[in-house]
Amino acid sequence: MRDNLRILRHAALVAFQDLQGVYSWRSWIVEWLTRAAGQIVFFVMIRRLVGSTQAVHFLLVGNVVAIAGRSIFLAVPSTVWERYAGTLPLLIAAPASPVVVFLGRSVEWIVDGFVSSVIALALLAPVFDLVLPWPRVLLFLPLMLITCLSVYMLATFFGSLALRLVNGRNLIGITMSTTLLVFCGVNVAMQTMPVVIRTIAQFVPLTHGLLGVRVLLDGSPLARVLEQGAAELGVGLLWGAIAISSFRHFAEGGRRDGSIEFGS
């Protein structure tokens, strides 16, 4: 256990070094935050085209939460970076489980996604007249953290698939973060979606977290917020187990047929 925590810590250190290679503080604010705000405002403006102020708030909250998913799905390409760095065969050959490394080596995107959503809510709520109920709005922080962790588990699972399709890493990551916009009630209320989509959405990270944020902000009883937070955590754990199993399968398959460094 202690060894695994040590490996996880070192993997996280690598992750944050990677993040510093992608962004400086300045470029994170100027480039990423502007891009994220641009995406949120883009969707909110669609409601300005078609609907009411209430609908604007629905879209604002949905896209503020969903923007974290856009960041976190960068875990898919960053998992594959291990392959580009040439460290993948070493990780597989090492006595420690490579699964622990993969679970830790993209955690920078959890922080990136979490901070992006928090800042987006703080900046855009006043712009679109969304009242944030004080002090219960503070519960947005733990709820968002659970949501980010849950989405990260899904992203690492797809990262494990991307290790088998290196040239499709961005395709997989961007497609999945866009799919969240369709399935998780980000832009359209879940009750208006077909039953099949609603059923699938129950097992997709972000759905319950977003619902929790919505009930938190509309003043519903806190028990409902906790219920959705627990459901989001449960879905995250489910995907975490699937991701671990997928990484193990990849490592064992690669050891068996020598394909670790020769995927497409």
Place this chain on the structure above:
Amino acid sequence: MTIALRAAFRLQIQIIKRIPDYMTHQVTSPLLTVVFLLIVRQSGRTELVPFAVVGPVLIGLWATSLFIAGEVITGDRGSGVFEALVATPAPLPALVLGRVAATTLLGLVTFAETWFVVVVVMREPLAVPHPAIFLVALAATAAAMSGHAVLMAATFVLGESSRPFQRALSWPFYLLGGVMVPVALLPGWVQPLSRGIFLSWSGGLLRDALAPGPVTHLAPRLGVILLLGGIALAAGFLLTGRMVARARSIGTMTYA
């Protein structure tokens, strides 16, 4: 010139076929179409369906150019073939334009996909009251896109990485370019800026071609789209030429 253009076009098609990542926006465009259409449906304003068609098409076209065509020169520099490319007698602008044209063609695939999603998957009736105007507007948009893609390729190479340009020119640009929400609904101070982006003219014309009313000022609107595309193309050629001349003179053709 023509041989170089055709060879570059064929090369880019081969590259696109081999890299799944290059199909990203062809995969995400149908998803965005579903999102836009669901928003329009939920509002009950089905007369806005053309907005849900034109938006993903323009986003797909722009994003494909931004992420593939924009990296044509930086990619060649990174892989070390740029020096050899410049040393050949073929004119570099023709090579860039040929590759960019192939990318634009890929971007146009999103148009067929969007149409399929709206009409077949979502079963939304979609009339085209002005088919000729729609096709002409789409062709003008594709031409202007190619011009802008050449400019992107020439500009991105000036930075250390293409990523800052790609981030800045994605969603904030779709918003400013009125690809889904018309420029008239944006804040007044933004509108002059939006008018300088060809996507705003293309979006307006394509939406009008899908609406039952008459399409007014067709020629001038088409003219603006082509003019903005032409300006971008000329600037792209000029920048490419200067970049090569400077790199030749100071010996920095590839990364030091």
